[in-house]
Amino acid sequence: MLEAGFCVAFALVAVFAAEAFLSARWRPSYFRSGLILFSKRIASHAVAPSGLPEAVQLEFEMRSTYAPPLLFRTLSPVEIAFREELFEMRLLGYSPLMHGHIEARPSERSVFVRGRLNWSSLVLFVSLALFLHGRGLIEFTVLLLVAFMSLYVIQAYRYRRVGAVVAEAVGARR
Numbered sequence: 001m002l003e004a005g006f007c008v009a010f011a012l013v014a015v016f017a018a019e020a021f022l023s024a025r026w027r028p029s030y031f032r033s034g035l036i037l038f039s040k041r042i043a044s045h046a047v048a049p050s051g052l053p054e055a056v057q058l059e060f061e062m063r064s065t066y067a068p069p070l071l072f073r074t075l076s077p078v079e080i081a082f083r084e085e086l087f088e089m090r091l092l093g094y095s096p097l098m099h100g101h102i103e104a105r106p107s108e109r110s111v112f113v114r115g116r117l118n119w120s121s122l123v124l125f126v127s128l129a130l131f132l133h134g135r136g137l138i139e140f141t142v143l144l145l146v147a148f149m150s151l152y153v154i155q156a157y158r159y160r161r162v163g164a165v166v167a168e169a170v171g172a173r174r
Helices: 002-024 028-032 055-061 119-134 138-172
Strands: 036-043 070-076 079-084 098-105 110-117
Touching: 002 028, 002 119, 028 070, 028 079, 028 098, 036 138, 055 070, 055 079, 055 138, 098 138, 110 119, 110 138, 119 138
Parallel strands: none
Antiparallel strands: 036 110, 070 079, 079 098, 098 110
């Protein structure tokens, strides 16, 4: 049993390290892939190929006194990646479940704001759920689910705000 726990702990550390590396390096493949937990479509009469706001503008608009800052990086003329700052301590500190991706699709006259599940969140949730369930601690598994849902609500709120800022910027360029 100790060996299984060691393997799970090693897997968690490996996944956290790989994800931190890819996220910190702003690897496009990381931000373009993953299970979509949040999606918002912004329709516009005319979305120019360069119709997305600047990453610096989004960071400015999304400043928060209480929550960790959202960082934005341009991946291509029609894509922007975003995520919470790594290792930032604020009043409202939380472990993010998602990383974000904004994609303009001029042919569809749309911009999509999506939140994709972080690998570490999935591995951590599954590991804890299996550990707690294996010990007969169903109540704690339910508590774990409530905690993850609470984290989702916080991030979904912030991602909707990103969508509102993007919608305003796209609307201003019509």
